[in-house]
Amino acid sequence: MADPGLAIDFALAGVAVGAAAALSGVGLVVCYQLTGVLNLAQGGIAVFIAYLLRELVVVRGWPVGWGAVLCLLVVAPGLGMLLQLAVFGPLQRRRAAVGELVVACVGVLVLLIGAVAAIWGTTPLADVPALVPARTVTLPGGHLLRVDAVAQLGAVLVIAVALWAVGRWTGFGVRARAVSADPTLAELAGVNAGRVAAAGWAFGSFAAGLVGVLLAPLVLLDPYGLPLLVMETLAVAVAARLRSLPIAVAVGLALGIGQSELSWLHPAGTLGPLLDAVQSNLFAVALLVAALVPWGFVEGFADQGLLGGGGLPQLGRPPGGGRGRGWAAVACALALLTPLALRAGGVRAVLTVPALALILLSVVLVTGGGGLVSLGQGAFAGLGALAAALLASGRIPAGAALVVTVLGLAAAGLLIGRPVVHRRGLVLALVTFALALGLSRFVFEQPYATAGLTVLRPAFLRGDHAFYAAELAVLGAGALLVAAVRRGRLGRALVAMRDHEAGAWAAGVAVPRVKLLVFGLGASLAGAGGVLLALAGEAFDASVFDPVQGLLWFAAVVVAGVDSAVGAVLAAFALVGLDAATVPGMSAVVVGALAAGAGWLPGGLAGGIRRMVAG
Amino acid sequence: MSGATGGLAAELRGVRVRDGRVERLHGVDVRCPNGRLGFLVGRNGSGRSTVLATLAGLARPYQGRVTVAGRDVTALAAHRRAALGVVLVPARRAVFSTLTVAETLGLSGPPERAVVRFPELSSLFGRRCTELSGGQQQLVALARAVLADPALLLLDEPERGLAPAVAVRLRRLLAERALAGRAVLLTARTLPPWAPDDALVHVLERGRLVWLGEAGELRQG
Numbered sequence: 106m107a108d109p110g111l112a113i114d115f116a117l118a119g120v121a122v123g124a125a126a127a128l129s130g131v132g133l134v135v136c137y138q139l140t141g142v143l144n145l146a147q148g149g150i151a152v153f154i155a156y157l158l159r160e161l162v163v164v165r166g167w168p169v170g171w172g173a174v175l176c177l178l179v180v181a182p183g184l185g186m187l188l189q190l191a192v193f194g195p196l197q198r199r200r201a202a203v204g205e206l207v208v209a210c211v212g213v214l215v216l217l218i219g220a221v222a223a224i225w226g227t228t229p230l231a232d233v234p235a236l237v238p239a240r241t242v243t244l245p246g247g248h249l250l251r252v253d254a255v256a257q258l259g260a261v262l263v264i265a266v267a268l269w270a271v272g273r274w275t276g277f278g279v280r281a282r283a284v285s286a287d288p289t290l291a292e293l294a295g296v297n298a299g300r301v302a303a304a305g306w307a308f309g310s311f312a313a314g315l316v317g318v319l320l321a322p323l324v325l326l327d328p329y330g331l332p333l334l335v336m337e338t339l340a341v342a343v344a345a346r347l348r349s350l351p352i353a354v355a356v357g358l359a360l361g362i363g364q365s366e367l368s369w370l371h372p373a374g375t376l377g378p379l380l381d382a383v384q385s386n387l388f389a390v391a392l393l394v395a396a397l398v399p400w401g402f403v404e405g406f407a408d409q410g411l412l413g414g415g416g417l418p419q420l421g422r423p424p425g426g427g428r429g430r431g432w433a434a435v436a437c438a439l440a441l442l443t444p445l446a447l448r449a450g451g452v453r454a455v456l457t458v459p460a461l462a463l464i465l466l467s468v469v470l471v472t473g474g475g476g477l478v479s480l481g482q483g484a485f486a487g488l489g490a491l492a493a494a495l496l497a498s499g500r501i502p503a504g505a506a507l508v509v510t511v512l513g514l515a516a517a518g519l520l521i522g523r524p525v526v527h528r529r530g531l532v533l534a535l536v537t538f539a540l541a542l543g544l545s546r547f548v549f550e551q552p553y554a555t556a557g558l559t560v561l562r563p564a565f566l567r568g569d570h571a572f573y574a575a576e577l578a579v580l581g582a583g584a585l586l587v588a589a590v591r592r593g594r595l596g597r598a599l600v601a602m603r604d605h606e607a608g609a610w611a612a613g614v615a616v617p618r619v620k621l622l623v624f625g626l627g628a629s630l631a632g633a634g635g636v637l638l639a640l641a642g643e644a645f646d647a648s649v650f651d652p653v654q655g656l657l658w659f660a661a662v663v664v665a666g667v668d669s670a671v672g673a674v675l676a677a678f679a680l681v682g683l684d685a686a687t688v689p690g691m692s693a694v695v696v697g698a699l700a701a702g703a704g705w706l707p708g709g710l711a712g713g714i715r716r717m718v719a720g
Numbered sequence: 721m722s723g724a725t726g727g728l729a730a731e732l733r734g735v736r737v738r739d740g741r742v743e744r745l746h747g748v749d750v751r752c753p754n755g756r757l758g759f760l761v762g763r764n765g766s767g768r769s770t771v772l773a774t775l776a777g778l779a780r781p782y783q784g785r786v787t788v789a790g791r792d793v794t795a796l797a798a799h800r801r802a803a804l805g806v807v808l809v810p811a812r813r814a815v816f817s818t819l820t821v822a823e824t825l826g827l828s829g830p831p832e833r834a835v836v837r838f839p840e841l842s843s844l845f846g847r848r849c850t851e852l853s854g855g856q857q858q859l860v861a862l863a864r865a866v867l868a869d870p871a872l873l874l875l876d877e878p879e880r881g882l883a884p885a886v887a888v889r890l891r892r893l894l895a896e897r898a899l900a901g902r903a904v905l906l907t908a909r910t911l912p913p914w915a916p917d918d919a920l921v922h923v924l925e926r927g928r929l930v931w932l933g934e935a936g937e938l939r940q941g
Binding site: 274279280282283285286287289290291292293294295296297298299 | 774777778797798801802803807808810813814815816817818819823824826827828864866
């Protein structure tokens with residue numbers, strides 16, 4: 106039964122995580138307000154700074170205080186200002202769309218994680234220095250209070266109050282709020298919006314670094330786990346609607362304490378594993394809920410200002426003629442057909458390329474065609490793979506499994522599309538990312554959903570050549586479907602919706618229906634790709650459908666060219682080929698570098714090549 | 721006018737401006753002499769607002785030059801041009817949604833100074849700009865611009881939404897600025913009847929300058 110004393114103990118134990126989450130939310134809110142960019146790279150900055158501090162203190166023997174000063178007050182803000190100078194400043198100057206900013210953030214995230222893995226390796230580390238020693242004091246009633254948690258909470262509150270005071274009472278604060286409201290108008294009033302944005306990035310990076318340093322001693326430090334943990338604290342900033350510091354602090358603390366309290370409950374029976382999953386993924390649940398609750402005024406705000414329009418107009422139609430596109434299509438077709446002439450080992454190395462291309466083709470349709478920034482296509486692929494595995498385990502023939510899965514995924518796309526039809530721009534991106542995170546945490550990674558699965562190809566596709574040919578046939582059908590959609594009436598409605606949603610409404614386009622349809626079709630394509638991916642490896646691997654992997658796929662196809670099937674095939678070859686030809690992770694580094702450089706290369710790699718071909 | 725060369729506060733010479741793939745201005749010349757009112761007259765789509773945006777630094781020409789007080793500022797950012805005394809009030813939504821009236825005026829100078837010209841603002845100081853009517857928002861935007869005491873004041877359809885009495889005061893204020901040696905450039909669909917005969921009028925049509933002369937000449941012929 107409930108014991109108040111125990112509840113207090115659990116609440117006190119949750120303060121440390123709560124304070125870090127609150128700080129993460131404060132950093133994201135301030136950075137967004139001053140720069141117009143939701144810092145999806147926060148996890149990358151956090152892990153980089155955490156590793157750097159460990160290097161200085163544990164490896165080189167620096168005192169923690171000096172190490173913290175260098176990492177948090179020099180390196181982190183410097184990194185933030187560098188990001189503004191080299192990555193986001195150029196994007197903002199040409200008023201980039203939401204999708205481009207998301208892609209640039211993903212690029213920075215991937216680059217930083219890649220740099221950490223390259224410099225310090227991927228072995229999890231336990232000897233991480235803590236800023237405040239983990240001591241406890243005993244309160245009246247025998248409750249134990251961690252001194253470091255109290256110090257963290259105090260630091261967060263001081264930072265939040267100081268930020269509020271600066272915004273309210275100083276000239277810089279007023280100028281920063283002017284930039285936050287309307288950067289163009291602020292420039293006309295003589296305010297240097299670029300300098301304000303640099304300050305926003307400096308603070309955002311400082312907060313991210315501090316979050317990393319605070320969270321690292323609570324978990325094992327590794328290049329992939331910590332960034333994901335930090336990304337889940339997006340929930341705090343989303344709940345604060347990217348503008349309210351008090352709400353960010355309150356939600357962060359509530360979630361940290363709530364998560365600790367939930368660990369107290371252990372119901373028996375079938376609810377047990379589910380509740381355990383909720384407890385360990387409370388931030389993911391909160392992100393899903395916070396993103397799905399209507400955004401009201403903030404949604405309108407998020408679609409204006411520095412964020413530009415909803416989709417990827419710059420990337421959707423890069424300058425250059427159709428000549429380059431024709432040659433690229435021929436080259437892609439040849440590249441796809443070549444493995445059929447190779448020996449079995451050669452085909453096996455590229456077996457996942459058509460499957461991945463099909464998943465990326467769904468991004469071409471949904472984002473390139475409809476201008477909808479969906480970060481959840483990887484999750485649809487995961488659902489497809491899982492459904493195929495479940496059906497195959499139930500002895501249903503793989504061919505039938507594919508058909509059932511595609512139809513089921515179309516229905517799932519329509520179902521999941523329901524809550525997103527009235528959202529666009531950054532809010533849509535967040536909702537779809539939250540859905541992908543939820544599916545990953547509550548379905549793909551849970552033994553109750555994925556234990557004991559066997560995936561076997563049907564007898565006539567057992568050979569790699571036969572399976573590869575079948576994959577090409579499905580990919581070809583998908584490409585034809587996308588081309589037919591984009592040429593037809595639906596395609597014109599999509600273009601109208603992408604270019605000007607209100608105008609499309611006014612012109613009689615049934616925008617919600619078109620969005621649902623495109624989501625359903627996109628989900629089917631991604632699902633089919635997922636089925637092929639599972640059959641190619643003859644296994645269901647949850648890590649393949651991780652939400653961060655989905656971000657990387659999205660960035661890859663945008664960098665390669667999101668306006669045609671060629672971009673999807675090019676991106677699939679790059680993702681598979683670069684890793685196979687060099688070292689695993691190389692594709693992420695290359696995609697990350699190209700994505701982070703989007704400000705210097707409008708239209709991505711494809712746009713650059715087309716401009717060259719067009720002369 | 722301090723720092724002016726050849727009596728011009730600012731000038732566009734052979735300016736071509738693109739918006740994406742569409743060329744909005746096809747080699748336009750615009751002059752803003754000190755001590756005179758200037759008008760940009762033309763229909764919708766003639767390029768009036770693009771000329772103002774080019775002078776203010778929001779649109780960057782791919783050909784031609786922009787000079788302010790004789791200095792080439794073609795590559796200069798908008799906030800740096802504002803520091804040189806070029807201030808633009810756009811046609812709509814020219815206030816900050818999250819700032820109060822006092823904070824908005826404070827971006828240009830002591831808010832109390834604006835009350836001398838626009839006494840009705842004193843009762844609005846503590847209110848957020850978004851809580852004001854369209855006319856009041858326009859008044860705040862104009863007051864902030866005038867408070868900055870710019871060498872060149874650029875106004876895009878400034879009388880839109882203003883009460884008639886306030887519009888009359890604004891005209892008087894603009895005339896006084898011209899008398900004080902400052903330059904003012906306004907846009908309008910047609911030449912307003914109150915424009916003084918010596919005002920310099922640029923008539924634009926589809927992104928080209930089709931007539932340049934004084935208001936008196938235009939009225940006569």
